[in-house]
Amino acid sequence: MAKRPTSDRDDQPKTSTSTNAVGSRELPLVALRETVIFPEMIVPLQVGREKSVNALNAAVAEGGPIALVTQRHAEQEDIESTSELYSVGTLAKIAQVVQLQDGTVRAIVQGQTRLRLLGFVAHEPYLRASVEELTDETGASLEVQALMRTVQAQIEQYVANGAPVPPEAAVAARNITEPGLLADMVAYSPDMTTEQRQELLETVEVTERLKLVSNFLARQIEILELKGRIQSEVKSEMDKTQREYILREQLKAIQRELGEDDPQQAEINELRDKVEAAGMPDEIKTRAIKEVDRMSRIPSASPEVGVIRTYVDWLIGLPWNVATDDQLDIKEAAKILDEDHYGLEKVKERILEYLAVRTLADEIRSPILAFVGPPGVGKTSLGKSVARAMGRKFVRMSLGGIHDEAEIRGHRRTYIGALPGRIIQNIKTAGSNNPVFMLDEVDKIGMDFRGDPSSALLEVLDPEQNNSFQDNYLEVPFDLSKVLFIATGNLLDPIPAALRDRMEVIQLPGYTEQEKIEIGKRFLIPKQMKNHGLSTKRIEIPDETMVELVRSFTHEAGVRNLEREIANLMRKVARQVAEGRKRKVVIDLKKLNEFLGPQRYEYGELEAEDQTGSATGLVVTEVGGDVVAIEVTKMEGKEDFILTGQLGEVMRESARAGLSWTRAHARELGIPREVFEKNTLHIHVPAGGIPKDGPSAGITMALAVVSALTGIPVRKDVAMTGEITLRGRVLPIGGLKSKILAAHLAGAKMIILPRKNEKDLRDIPEEIRKSMKLVLVDSMDQVLEAALRRKPKALTIEEPPKVVKPGDELADEPDRQDRVRRTPFPPTDQPPVVVQDLS
Numbered sequence: 001m002a003k004r005p006t007s008d009r010d011d012q013p014k015t016s017t018s019t020n021a022v023g024s025r026e027l028p029l030v031a032l033r034e035t036v037i038f039p040e041m042i043v044p045l046q047v048g049r050e051k052s053v054n055a056l057n058a059a060v061a062e063g064g065p066i067a068l069v070t071q072r073h074a075e076q077e078d079i080e081s082t083s084e085l086y087s088v089g090t091l092a093k094i095a096q097v098v099q100l101q102d103g104t105v106r107a108i109v110q111g112q113t114r115l116r117l118l119g120f121v122a123h124e125p126y127l128r129a130s131v132e133e134l135t136d137e138t139g140a141s142l143e144v145q146a147l148m149r150t151v152q153a154q155i156e157q158y159v160a161n162g163a164p165v166p167p168e169a170a171v172a173a174r175n176i177t178e179p180g181l182l183a184d185m186v187a188y189s190p191d192m193t194t195e196q197r198q199e200l201l202e203t204v205e206v207t208e209r210l211k212l213v214s215n216f217l218a219r220q221i222e223i224l225e226l227k228g229r230i231q232s233e234v235k236s237e238m239d240k241t242q243r244e245y246i247l248r249e250q251l252k253a254i255q256r257e258l259g260e261d262d263p264q265q266a267e268i269n270e271l272r273d274k275v276e277a278a279g280m281p282d283e284i285k286t287r288a289i290k291e292v293d294r295m296s297r298i299p300s301a302s303p304e305v306g307v308i309r310t311y312v313d314w315l316i317g318l319p320w321n322v323a324t325d326d327q328l329d330i331k332e333a334a335k336i337l338d339e340d341h342y343g344l345e346k347v348k349e350r351i352l353e354y355l356a357v358r359t360l361a362d363e364i365r366s367p368i369l370a371f372v373g374p375p376g377v378g379k380t381s382l383g384k385s386v387a388r389a390m391g392r393k394f395v396r397m398s399l400g401g402i403h404d405e406a407e408i409r410g411h412r413r414t415y416i417g418a419l420p421g422r423i424i425q426n427i428k429t430a431g432s433n434n435p436v437f438m439l440d441e442v443d444k445i446g447m448d449f450r451g452d453p454s455s456a457l458l459e460v461l462d463p464e465q466n467n468s469f470q471d472n473y474l475e476v477p478f479d480l481s482k483v484l485f486i487a488t489g490n491l492l493d494p495i496p497a498a499l500r501d502r503m504e505v506i507q508l509p510g511y512t513e514q515e516k517i518e519i520g521k522r523f524l525i526p527k528q529m530k531n532h533g534l535s536t537k538r539i540e541i542p543d544e545t546m547v548e549l550v551r552s553f554t555h556e557a558g559v560r561n562l563e564r565e566i567a568n569l570m571r572k573v574a575r576q577v578a579e580g581r582k583r584k585v586v587i588d589l590k591k592l593n594e595f596l597g598p599q600r601y602e603y604g605e606l607e608a609e610d611q612t613g614s615a616t617g618l619v620v621t622e623v624g625g626d627v628v629a630i631e632v633t634k635m636e637g638k639e640d641f642i643l644t645g646q647l648g649e650v651m652r653e654s655a656r657a658g659l660s661w662t663r664a665h666a667r668e669l670g671i672p673r674e675v676f677e678k679n680t681l682h683i684h685v686p687a688g689g690i691p692k693d694g695p696s697a698g699i700t701m702a703l704a705v706v707s708a709l710t711g712i713p714v715r716k717d718v719a720m721t722g723e724i725t726l727r728g729r730v731l732p733i734g735g736l737k738s739k740i741l742a743a744h745l746a747g748a749k750m751i752i753l754p755r756k757n758e759k760d761l762r763d764i765p766e767e768i769r770k771s772m773k774l775v776l777v778d779s780m781d782q783v784l785e786a787a788l789r790r791k792p793k794a795l796t797i798e799e800p801p802k803v804v805k806p807g808d809e810l811a812d813e814p815d816r817q818d819r820v821r822r823t824p825f826p827p828t829d830q831p832p833v834v835v836q837d838l839s
Contacts, residue, residue: 024118027091028055029067029127033074036197037090038184039111048104049077054126056097056105065091067131068109069117070198079127082117088202091115091133114204136180137205144179147210151182154217161224164190180206186213191220268296271312279321284476288315311413314420314474318427323434323482327391328359340385341378342519346763347371347506351386365463366434370442370487370500373508374621374738376558379488380440386486387436395426399453400441408456410473420473423460427478434482442499443489454496461485461502509737510557510625512765513745517546524563532570539573540586541566548589552599555745557625557738569595610716610789613708617700618721618743618751620735625742627719630685630700632708637680645685648693654724655683658702661728661780662709669784669792671709681705696733698724699752699783712788719743720752720787728780732756737763744768752777752786752801761804769804776802 030045030052037043047053059066069089076084092109099105114134122128138144155173159165165188176182183206187197196216203209275288295308327333330352337348350369357364371379380396387394402408410421419425426437445454459465460480468477487503489495495503511519525541541549554561572595573585587595613632618625641659643652662669663676683701699722707714721739723731732754733739743751755776761769775786782801785791 024130024132026121026128026130027065027067028058028062029069029089029117029120029129029131030055031071031079031085031127032068033071034194036070036187036194036201037068037092037109037111038187038197038201039090039113040181040184041090041111041187042095043109043111045107045109046104047107051079051124051126053103053105055128056094056107058126058128059094060097065093065112066109067115067117067129068092068111069129070194080123082119082129085117086198086202087117088134088198088204089115089117089131090201091131114201134204138179138207144207144210147207147214148179148182151186151210151214151217152176154214154221155186157221158189158217158224161221161228163220163224179210183209183213186216189216189220192216265296268292271295271309271316274316275312278316278318280315281320284315284320287476288312307413311473314424314428315476318424318478319431319433320478322432324392324432326355326358326434327389328355330355330359333389336389337385340388341382342522343511343515344378344382344508347382347508350504350506351389355390365481366484368461368463368485368487368503370489370495370503370505371508372443372489372492372505374490374510374557376556376560377508377510378558379508380438383436383438383486383488386484390436390484392484393430393432393435394438395430395435396438396440397422397426398440400444401446402453403446405453405456406472408453408460410471412472413475418473420471421456423469423480424471424474424478427480427483433479434484436484436486439485439487441489442487443491443494454499457499458502461487461499463502507737509735509763510741511559512741512768513547513550514767515765516550516554516559516562517543519559520546520550520562520566524559524566528563528567528570531567532574534570534574534577538577538584539570540584541569542586542588545587545589545592548592552601553596555601557741565596608716610713611707612711612713613704615700615704615707615714615787616719616746616748617697618719618739619694619696620738625735625738625740627742627746627748628685628687628697630683630697630704632684632701632704633682634675634708635680635682636678638678639680642680642682643684644682645687646691647685648691650695651685651693651697654695654698655701657726658698658705658724660726661702661724662705664726665728669706669710675709681708695723695731696721696735698722699730699777699780702780703783703787706784706792707788710792712790712792714787715750715789717747717749718752718787719746719748719750720783722752722754722777722783724780730754730777730779730783736760740764740768740772740774744772748772750775750786752783754778755802758802758804774804776804 030047031049032045035043035045047056055066067089068091069085071079071085073084079085090111091113092111094107094109096108097105098107114136115131116134118130118132120127120129152173156170159167159170169185169188173182173185176185183200186192187200192200200209200212203212271292272289275285275292278285278288280288291308291312295305295312298304298308333355334348334352337351341348350367354367371382373379383396384394406421408421408423410424411418423437427433427435430437439457442457445457447454459469463481466480466483469480470477492500492505521543529535529539549565550562553565556562569587569592573587576585585591593599613634615630617628617630619628620626641656643655647655659681662671666673666676683704685697700720702724703714703720706712721733721736723733725731736753736757737760740751750773752775755778758776761774775782777783777786786801
């Protein structure tokens with residue numbers, strides 16, 4: 001039953017040219033998947049969809065043609081609208097239909113003419129559509145003939161360049177006289193996509209169709225030519241490689257006849273000779289010879305040859321039995337150490353002791369030293385001086401920021417570009433197996449997903465293991481026991497405990513004012529004069545200028561900033577000399593301020609006057625010792641205890657312990673009980689942007705609390721350090737020398753210290769001990785007696801603090817009660833101590 005054509009053609013694309021329509025008719029329609037049929041094209045079709053099979057059977061029954069139209073989306077199963085098909089298809093004649101056992105139909109069809117789909121007239125039991133036939137439109141005959149000849153020539157070139165079409169296609173194209181048929185013939189090319197074929201089918205105007213196929217053929221010819229060039233180059237390269245191989249084999253045969261070695265064999269023989277002369281241990285030599293033999297069996301063009309050669313070169317280049325002779329003249333070594341550095345007696349003494357033992361025992365394991373101290377005290381330069389004094393090579397490796405374990409142990413050879421770790425690399429650079437090896441910034445090693453470099457250093461720095469250190473790249477043991485390792489760091493705490501346990505730590509706390517002045521005169525000024533092209537005839541820096549420079553323009557434990565300021569002065573003078581000044585420049589105090597500007601630091605008093613609720617404590621930071629003011633204020637209210645200043649947990653606990661001791665002794669201190677009930681205490685440690693922690697500020701915070709609650713001021717010239725317990729005992733602290741140097745630099749006249757630190761006063765220079773009063777205390781009541789301007793009325797002091805005076809004999813070891821940590825109080829038969837009373 002016929003229907004009116006549906007009106008769903010409004011969204012169908014129109015052909016690019018005007019066409020001649022013969023007239024509409026209704027035909028069975030088969031939707032094709034990824035297949036485009038052209039007029040005069042004979043194609044076998046495999047039809048499986050039910051509607052398509054019914055359409056073929058209907059066309060056969062009617063004895064007429066069938067409409068073949070390609071669907072837009074091949075994966076679509078059912079066609080509901082003409083918008084799901086292309087607008088132009090082909091009217092075809094059915095030549096043969098064969099029913100297959102699986103229910104599908106195989107048909108052979110021959111295209112007749114183009115047609116335009118107007119609309120569906122039926123959807124069941126098959127698609128039936130209204131179509132109109134399209135006839136070719138031929139333009140100007142001369143242009144058409146020119147295009148035909150161009151296309152025919154392109155088809156011949158296309159076939160000649162190796163197109164995937166039969167060679168007879170060029171002959172067939174040459175014999176076609178119909179321009180439209182010639183253009184449609186190009187659709188047979190497998191290089192053309194379904195979309196390109198459909199575009200060609202929809203182009204009814206013959207001239208445009210010929211231009212379309214001409215452009216397509218031109219592009220395919222270009223692609224084939226490029227493909228041919230690529231294949232030709234590849235074949236040429238293969239032929240060249242094969243030719244080189246044949247020539248090499250012939251060259252080898254000729255060299256064998258002449259009794260000569262080929263270059264590869266000569267290289268193998270050279271490597272064997274180097275392995276024999278390298279002085280390797282027998283098992284390592286066997287490993288190296290084995291690798292050389294493996295290299296000889298591999299073709300020289302193989303990348304593996306380079307990998308093996310690099311590995312063997314590393315084995316050959318290491319100083320297996322090359323060592324420098326130690327300079328065992330102790331007096332000469334001491335002279336060299338004194339020439340390079342002023343002070344640092346402990347370090348010098350340790351090096352000289354090592355040399356003394358070396359004179360008595362040939363076989364001795366080198367110590368693992370660790371120089372710990374603030375920046376600028378000469379840790380790195382001291383390592384160079386040690387190497388010079390011992391007559392050894394010096395190498396340095398910076399550990400700051402290292403996160404990868406492979407930096408220490410190396411990468412395995414399975415990785416491309418693998419190399420040994422930096423330990424082995426530096427040993428090779430040194431050229432001896434007993435250099436002075438400096439591990440700089442050991443406290444700044446990182447750790448992440450790539451491994452823990454500090455764990456890899458355990459084997460390097462363990463005297464029981466480093467005689468057989470095994471790098472991941474070398475995979476053979478190397479003896480590091482003769483290497484003198486010196487680690488440096490600013491702080492001891494960040495160094496992992498296992499690593500710290502393997503090192504002999506030597507503290508370098510910093511320089512005194514007099515030491516800085518001497519270092520400036522002996523080392524820094526001559527060095528900077530040389531660097532700036534000056535001499536003593538051009539510049540003079542008197543002693544009083546050096547004192548002012550150290551006190552007012554630097555504030556550090558080391559001398560790095562001092563050297564910068566001296567260099568600044570040298571540049572000012574160098575400019576004057578360059579501008580024509582003839583007279584010597586004497587940098588007095590006036591010129592110092594003129595060159596460097598106003599003073600940057602105040603030297604002298606800690607506070608301008610006595611303070612109530614404020615006390616000065618001593619701390620150790622990454623850059624050395626420092627003084628810190630602890631402030632306490634009392635406010636009305638019942639809020640909780642307030643602590644500010646980025647305090648760590650340990651420091652917070654010390655503050656609470658100090659407050660608890662104060663409350664427990666409120667009656668003796670003359671503090672009414674209602675003061676704690678009606679007031680809130682706020683403890684603040686200035687420099688709030690810097691994190692702070694540690695127990696050594698315990699007595700300072702307790703003193704500031706007592707001063708704030710009693711109203712008794714704290715002496716302005718006193719600084720203190722010590723840990724406090726709930727019972728008021730003062731426990732020992734660390735970093736004493738750094739703290740005392742900082743107090744001296746800040747102008748403190750009295751320092752209150754734990755009595756148990758008396759043995760550490762031996763490290764304090766005599767001029768420092770003479771310039772201030774050192775008070776040793778055991779309990780908090782002794783701290784109050786020494787630091788407050790007046791004693792609280794009810795407070796009783798059972799024994800006064802001990803003042804250590806110059807020339808006093810200092811305790812070598814803690815007394816019996818100090819050794820028994822369980823004893824809660826100091827002995828009652830010994831008074832506490834003072835070093836010098838300057839009041």
